[in-house]
Amino acid sequence: MQNTFKVNLVEATLLTSRVRHLKFQREDGLPLEFIPGQFVSFHFRGGDAKEVRRSYSLATIPGESSYIELALGYVKGGIASEALFAAKPGDTFNMSGPYGRLILRDETPKRIILVATNTGVTPYRSMLPALAAKLETLKVVILLGVQKKEDALYSADFLTYTKLYPNLDFRLCYSRENKNNVSEPFEYVGHVQNQFENLNPIPDSDIVYLCGNPNMIDAAYELLKEKGFNPQQVRREKYVS
Numbered sequence: 321m322q323n324t325f326k327v328n329l330v331e332a333t334l335l336t337s338r339v340r341h342l343k344f345q346r347e348d349g350l351p352l353e354f355i356p357g358q359f360v361s362f363h364f365r366g367g368d369a370k371e372v373r374r375s376y377s378l379a380t381i382p383g384e385s386s387y388i389e390l391a392l393g394y395v396k397g398g399i400a401s402e403a404l405f406a407a408k409p410g411d412t413f414n415m416s417g418p419y420g421r422l423i424l425r426d427e428t429p430k431r432i433i434l435v436a437t438n439t440g441v442t443p444y445r446s447m448l449p450a451l452a453a454k455l456e457t458l459k460v461v462i463l464l465g466v467q468k469k470e471d472a473l474y475s476a477d478f479l480t481y482t483k484l485y486p487n488l489d490f491r492l493c494y495s496r497e498n499k500n501n502v503s504e505p506f507e508y509v510g511h512v513q514n515q516f517e518n519l520n521p522i523p524d525s526d527i528v529y530l531c532g533n534p535n536m537i538d539a540a541y542e543l544l545k546e547k548g549f550n551p552q553q554v555r556r557e558k559y560v561s
């Protein structure tokens with residue numbers, strides 16, 4: 321397989337009870353060259369010895385870390401989930417990549433709206449320094465949807481950047497949280513795509529990225545199509561096996 325290499329797990333921490341943050345390094349000591357927004361794939365042997373591939377967006381913030389950082393949401397009984405949730409520092413895996421086109425482009429919309437559910441926010445974490453460079457001239461909105469407060473991941477990273485860059489608007493949306501528990505100015509109750517009503521995306525001035533749960537992506541894309549968006553103005557990455 322072209323571009324396949326071995327990686328060692330260096331460190332694993334829990335971001336939430338169901339999401340593990342994993343840091344890997346290449347066994348050959350080489351850095352992984354990638355563009356923020358891209359993903360890597362693990363190559364496993366399935367039960368019938370056939371190769372099984374599973375993909376994960378890179379969470380690494382360039383300049384802050386040289387590890388291959390990933391966020392893995394646990395799926396009970398899942399081939400990759402069970403292997404990677406049980407993995408210990410020193411364990412070795414086969415990986416390939418980077419792949420993917422959910423990347424920032426050299427273009428000048430007035431606003432970039434980055435929408436994610438759960439670990440779908442991972443590529444946007446990796447984009448933070450690149451977004452910071454754009455925030456001088458345009459607005460960026462990051463919408464992260466999770467079920468409850470305890471499911472939020474990487475919020476601290478996004479909030480750090482909102483303090484430095486007034487043009488960055490980070491909104492954490494809870495689909496199953498009690499309204500009485502929601503008090504911070506960046507917290508909202510409801511699905512991420514409900515925010516479109518208030519943000520009023522406009523095809524001529526906005527570019528939208530959608531990443532994560534396929535149902536969210538389909539629902540959000542339908543709303544954007546109704547507003548006149550075409551496929552080039554809405555970049556989508558569905559997290560499916």
Ligand SMILES: Cc1cc2nc3c(=O)[nH]c(=O)nc-3n(C[C@H](O)[C@H](O)[C@H](O)COP(=O)(O)OP(=O)(O)OC[C@H]3O[C@@H](n4cnc5c(N)ncnc54)[C@H](O)[C@@H]3O)c2cc1C
Binds near residue numbers: 394397
């Ligand atoms: C480009 C890309 C990037 C991705 N990035 C990430 C990432 O950064 N983080 C991440 O956690 N995942 C990511 N995914 C999803 C990931 O690749 C796997 O699909 C996921 O981890 C499940 O794999 P598994 O082997 O554990 O489960 P599988 O063995 O594939 O599935 C086991 C069972 O669970 C079901 N299932 C699969 N996924 C889910 C789910 N999400 N919820 C409920 N049931 C499910 C399957 O239908 C099957 O019945 C990405 C997918 C793509 C295509």
